[in-house]
Amino acid sequence: xxxxxxxxxxxxxxxFLSSDRDRNAVSLVCKSWYDIERWCRRRIFVGNCYAVxxxxxxxxxxxxxxxxxxxxxxxxxxxxxxxxWGAYAYPWIAAMAExxxxxxxxxLKRMVVTDESLELISKSYKNFKVLVLTSCEGFTTxxxxxxxxxxxxxxxxxxxxxxxxxLSGHWLxxxxxxxxxxxxxxxxxxxxxxxxxxxxxxxxxxxxxRTLRLxxxxxxxxxxxxxxxxPQLVELGTGAYSAEIRSDTFSNLADAFSACKQLxxxxxxxxxxxxxLPAMYSVCSGITSLNLSYAAIPSSDLVKLINQCxxxxxxxxxxxxxxxxxxxxxxxxxxxxxxxxxPSDPFGAEPNVPLTEQGLVSxxxxxxxxxSVLYFCRQMSNAALIAIAKNRPNFIRFRLCIIDPQAPDxxxxxxxxxxxGAIVENCKELRxxxxxxxxxxxxxxYIGSHAKKLEMLSVAFAGDSDLGLHHVLSxxxxxxxxxxxxxxxxxxxxxxxxxxxxxxxxxWMSSCFVSFGACKLLAQKMPRLNVEVIDERGPxxxxxxxxxxxxxYVYRTVDSRQRLDRPDFVWTLDEDxxxxxx
Amino acid sequence: xSAPLLGVGGDEYQNNITLLSSPTSLESxxxxxxxxKERNYMxxxxxxxxxxxxxSSTSDYSCCGLNLKATELRLGPPGSLSLGRGLxxxxxxxxxxxxxxxxxxxxxxxxxxxxxxxxxxxxNGTSEGKHVxxxxxxxMLSPRPSLKPSVKASKEVSAAHQTKVKEAVxxxxxxxxxxxxxxxxxxxxxxxxxxxxxxxxxxxxxGWPPVRQFRKNxxxxxxxxxxxxxxxxxxxxxxxxxxxxGAPYLRKVDLIxxxxxxxxSSALEKMFSCFTIGQYGSHGAPGxxxxxxxxxxxxxxxxxxxxxxxxxxxxxxxxxxxxxEMFIDTCKRLRIMKSSDAIGxxxxxxxxxxxxx
Numbered sequence: 001x002x003x004x005x006x007x008x009x010x011x012x013x014x015x016f017l018s019s020d021r022d023r024n025a026v027s028l029v030c031k032s033w034y035d036i037e038r039w040c041r042r043r044i045f046v047g048n049c050y051a052v053x054x055x056x057x058x059x060x061x062x063x064x065x066x067x068x069x070x071x072x073x074x075x076x077x078x079x080x081x082x083x084x085w086g087a088y089a090y091p092w093i094a095a096m097a098e099x100x101x102x103x104x105x106x107x108l109k110r111m112v113v114t115d116e117s118l119e120l121i122s123k124s125y126k127n128f129k130v131l132v133l134t135s136c137e138g139f140t141t142x143x144x145x146x147x148x149x150x151x152x153x154x155x156x157x158x159x160x161x162x163x164x165x166x167l168s169g170h171w172l173x174x175x176x177x178x179x180x181x182x183x184x185x186x187x188x189x190x191x192x193x194x195x196x197x198x199x200x201x202x203x204x205x206x207x208x209x210r211t212l213r214l215x216x217x218x219x220x221x222x223x224x225x226x227x228x229x230x231p232q233l234v235e236l237g238t239g240a241y242s243a244e245i246r247s248d249t250f251s252n253l254a255d256a257f258s259a260c261k262q263l264x265x266x267x268x269x270x271x272x273x274x275x276x277l278p279a280m281y282s283v284c285s286g287i288t289s290l291n292l293s294y295a296a297i298p299s300s301d302l303v304k305l306i307n308q309c310x311x312x313x314x315x316x317x318x319x320x321x322x323x324x325x326x327x328x329x330x331x332x333x334x335x336x337x338x339x340x341x342x343p344s345d346p347f348g349a350e351p352n353v354p355l356t357e358q359g360l361v362s363x364x365x366x367x368x369x370x371x372s373v374l375y376f377c378r379q380m381s382n383a384a385l386i387a388i389a390k391n392r393p394n395f396i397r398f399r400l401c402i403i404d405p406q407a408p409d410x411x412x413x414x415x416x417x418x419x420x421g422a423i424v425e426n427c428k429e430l431r432x433x434x435x436x437x438x439x440x441x442x443x444x445x446y447i448g449s450h451a452k453k454l455e456m457l458s459v460a461f462a463g464d465s466d467l468g469l470h471h472v473l474s475x476x477x478x479x480x481x482x483x484x485x486x487x488x489x490x491x492x493x494x495x496x497x498x499x500x501x502x503x504x505x506x507x508w509m510s511s512c513f514v515s516f517g518a519c520k521l522l523a524q525k526m527p528r529l530n531v532e533v534i535d536e537r538g539p540x541x542x543x544x545x546x547x548x549x550x551x552x553y554v555y556r557t558v559d560s561r562q563r564l565d566r567p568d569f570v571w572t573l574d575e576d577x578x579x580x581x582x
Numbered sequence: 583x584s585a586p587l588l589g590v591g592g593d594e595y596q597n598n599i600t601l602l603s604s605p606t607s608l609e610s611x612x613x614x615x616x617x618x619k620e621r622n623y624m625x626x627x628x629x630x631x632x633x634x635x636x637x638s639s640t641s642d643y644s645c646c647g648l649n650l651k652a653t654e655l656r657l658g659p660p661g662s663l664s665l666g667r668g669l670x671x672x673x674x675x676x677x678x679x680x681x682x683x684x685x686x687x688x689x690x691x692x693x694x695x696x697x698x699x700x701x702x703x704x705x706n707g708t709s710e711g712k713h714v715x716x717x718x719x720x721x722m723l724s725p726r727p728s729l730k731p732s733v734k735a736s737k738e739v740s741a742a743h744q745t746k747v748k749e750a751v752x753x754x755x756x757x758x759x760x761x762x763x764x765x766x767x768x769x770x771x772x773x774x775x776x777x778x779x780x781x782x783x784x785x786x787x788x789g790w791p792p793v794r795q796f797r798k799n800x801x802x803x804x805x806x807x808x809x810x811x812x813x814x815x816x817x818x819x820x821x822x823x824x825x826x827x828g829a830p831y832l833r834k835v836d837l838i839x840x841x842x843x844x845x846x847s848s849a850l851e852k853m854f855s856c857f858t859i860g861q862y863g864s865h866g867a868p869g870x871x872x873x874x875x876x877x878x879x880x881x882x883x884x885x886x887x888x889x890x891x892x893x894x895x896x897x898x899x900x901x902x903x904x905x906x907e908m909f910i911d912t913c914k915r916l917r918i919m920k921s922s923d924a925i926g927x928x929x930x931x932x933x934x935x936x937x938x939x
Contacts, residue, residue, distance in 0.1 A: 078789030079821060084831030135794075161796050189796065270800070294800045344801065346791045376791065403791050434792075460790070485789070567831055 011040045020045055039063060046070070047505050049087055049111065050530065053559040054095035065104045066130070067096065071111035073508045073553060074458070075483050077135065080510055080551070082536060084567040089113045089136075090120075091565075097124035105130035112136070118143030122150035129181075130156040137163035141190070145171035152176075155208075156184040169194035169217070175202050184211035188237050188268060193217040204229040213237030216270045221249060224256040231259040238268035241295070245275055253279040267291035274301035284308035288335075291316040293342045303328040313369075314338040319355040319376065326359030330366025338372040339363055343403065346376070357384040364391040372397040379410040380437055385419025389426040398423055399434035405461040405486075408438040415439055421446035424454070431478075434458035444468035448475025456481040466493035473497035483508040490548075491518035498526050506555035510534075514552050517545035522554065523573035530557050533571040540571055788836075795821060820910060826854050826887075826918035837910040843902055850889065854918060888924045891916045900924070 014037055017023050027037040043066040046052060057064075071087025089111045096103055103125045113136045121128060128151045133139075141164060147157060148171055172187075172194040182202065187194070196218070203209060209230050218226075218239030227233065243249050253276065257263075263283045272295045287309045292302070293316040302321050306312065312333040319341055321329070329336065341359070345352045357380045364370060364387070371394050380402050389395075409416055416437035424430060424447050431453055435443065439462035447454070448471035455478050463469070469489035472482065474497055482504065490513035501507055501522075516533065519540075523531040533540055534551040562572045793801075825832040833853050840846045889901040891913045901909070901916070 075789070077794045078792045079795065079834070079836075080789045083823070083834040161794070163796070293797070342797060343791065343793065346793045346798070346801070376793075401791055405787075405790060460792075486787075 007036050010036050014040055042066060048555050050563060051555060051557045054092050056559065058095060058099040064100050065102060068107040070109045073483065073506060075485065075508055076110055080485060082534065082569060085570060086563065086565050087111045088565055090117045093117045093120050101125065102127055104128060107132040108136055109134040112138040114138050115140055115143035119146040122146040127153055129153055132156060132158040133162045134160040135162060140165040141167045141171040145174040148172065148174035153181050154179065155181055158184055158186040159189050160186060161189050164190055166191040168192055173198040180205050182206040183208045186211065186213040187215050188213040190215045196222050200225060200229060209233065211235040214239040214268060216240050219243065220276065224252040227256040227260060232262055233260055234262050235265035236263060240271045241269045241276060242271040242273040250276065250279055254282065258282040265289040269295035272297050274298065277301060277305050281308050285310060287312060289314040293318055296320060299325040307332050309333065311335055316340040318342050318344045319353050320344055322354050323356055323359040327362045330362045334367060335369055336367040337369050339370065340374040341376055343376040346403065351378045357381060361387050364388040371395055374399040376401045378403045379407065380416060381409045381411045382414065382416055382419035385416065386422040389422035393426045394429065395427040396429050397432040398430060400436060402436045405436050406438050417443040424450040430454055432456045435462060436460060440464050441468040444471040448472055451476055453478050455479060459484045459487055461486045463487045463489060466490050469493035470496060473500045480505045484512060486511040488513055491515050494518055495521060498522055501529055501554050502526060502556050508553050510551035513548045515546045516540040516549050519549060519552055520573050528556055529554055531573045534569060536569045822913055822915050824850060824916040827920050829854065837913060842906050886921060887918050888921050889916065889918055890924060
């Protein structure tokens, strides 16, 4: 009985629940628990900023301390979402500035953040601690200066891969001398040089600093001094890793590294001069995560480095590693959990390095804990995929990108259906899958039948007919995000599975065969979905209804109003199918 | 790999091709083919009688009346939603919409129960349309704008024109009745029908390969250090932001897709015309001068706006002063600014240079 427990007791019990799922479950037990829970919820994650409005969030959760939110769909990373589409952070920041004076954390991904927003953050929240902007854009280093200057208790400033307009490096100098609370600073995406003395002083007065990711403009000669001031570092991102070969520079660096007993993660490594890599060897045995994806290092040097890192769990690397390097990886790093191999020459038609499917097969054989892979290569075979699937039934993320998107099995010239079929059939815990290559409707049938835990699927240039899409929508019970480009999927499958879309976060389809008429019908039938037609050719009504739309983005939402911040190339469809556009 | 997975492929195709010609054996269809079955997630549709058997397992290919569902989906008044119409008995309709619906390049895998007559009728319906439209294909560019950079220029082609291309190609592809899946690929459609250089342009498909801009930018400089490649990076795209004074948001253009200033300037005119047209009212009326480039062109060539860019050194220059190749290397962003604000920039040489190009 709810009344036999005082609220405070229940609150205390609930405070041990950190997962959103648990909290959501608790809030459904009864009205009184709903009420108690909403008052004591401190963290919230919004997977799609348009799924709910700031007002609704604020009304339900009056005492939040941490907000994490995502904006644009994933394909925005590849320029498939036109600029100006939306995902503006400002309305959220402004609403929360009023409602949550004690807010401490804001984490945004793929959103448009302006200097205004940053300034508002820096001035509205007295206890602001954590700002993480992943793949965001729209702000300049002036906005960073506001954050640096005004957030007295700042712990984390992390600008992962955001597009920042770099006016100058002066922003860093805005951290007051009294600021000693920094735990994490990631400025790796910035271009300009910051004042090195300001940086050194900042690092020196931050005893809790655990993560420091420098930008390319910090030369190698400066690195030793910085590291020396922060031997407690756990994660380090170097700047440019090149300098004239000089023994004093080398020994300086090696000494500095050897003092860092806690170092677990290394990244950065622009412009690597391989002779300087051995300076790091003293820390390699403790390294669990290594990001060399910007480093053009020849395979032999990579192998030497990797052989030092026996406890490696995560490796991001360019395809310069070659098949032979991956063989060495498989032999040395038995604890490897995640591998990402990026293309050094993504637009070249011919292979520039000897990296093939063999490398992935080796790693899948040699690394029993491997569960997450992102692999770019130029050829693949069903046999290889089947081998990989049999070797590693514990995959949870499998993303394969063959540079030629419709490449068949290079040995048999058949579609890669059976290969990917083996992956989904063997890897029963698979949560994320991206496929490329010549693929027919059959692969989707396999996915629909087997990939019961699949949450996110990315498809490009695949399938033959609506049946493909239908298999996925009707079979993948756990599907949350589906993104499709350039596939012959159209209205039938979409409409036949309209109800499924409400169980998912979102569906993205671009350059497919979805007609405007179908979009209208879908919007009509499913009032809790927003159906956005994103088309730069002008109003959809100016074309026949059967004409395909350029892009359609469907997502569930509890915000019943239409988006007010739509640009002129986005049309959202009302329940009565009347067209709304700005 | 277990036999079923491997063995299914060939048979399926055979069965379905025969289905087309003799629409009699429902059972064979149901056993071997897979079809669209609406999943009753929300208890919204009442096809429980038909659904119940299908619900047990996804591999149980019992036939389910897609068309029943389709009938339910049709909420709009008859005639306004030709989708519904297309799925019901309208054998003679050969409107673009029906034909689009009938798109499956792959012969119908038993999308029907009891209504398969509809599909085969509808298929027959398309055959009339096929011949007419197939001829249109040859005159068109690739219908898949994202596959060819030159098709970006085809945005100058009217929207309706482009639509026709897409539909024409579908019909033509249906004509092909491919038995190998290859030909039904969108990219290969273009190849089959146009002899266009679709394969050669894959390297420049928008957003392909899926490497983030951030990474691409870093690679350019990395590869420059390692091997000189024509002086220009093998980077397939060069997106720069374009802002216009007074416009609520900015756009991005890929400079590499244009071969000269003219192409860039027309593209920008298209992109930003809506902002200036807004001043003239009639923004949303269908068929109105949404894309009235001439008005914007007047504005641009007249004295109201100038196109400027920021170069690698951070200086703002007037566009058109340097050779095109140099321009795309050095341009970091573009701005359409009011002439009145452009005082103090390099001497106005825009028209002069455009004349040269």
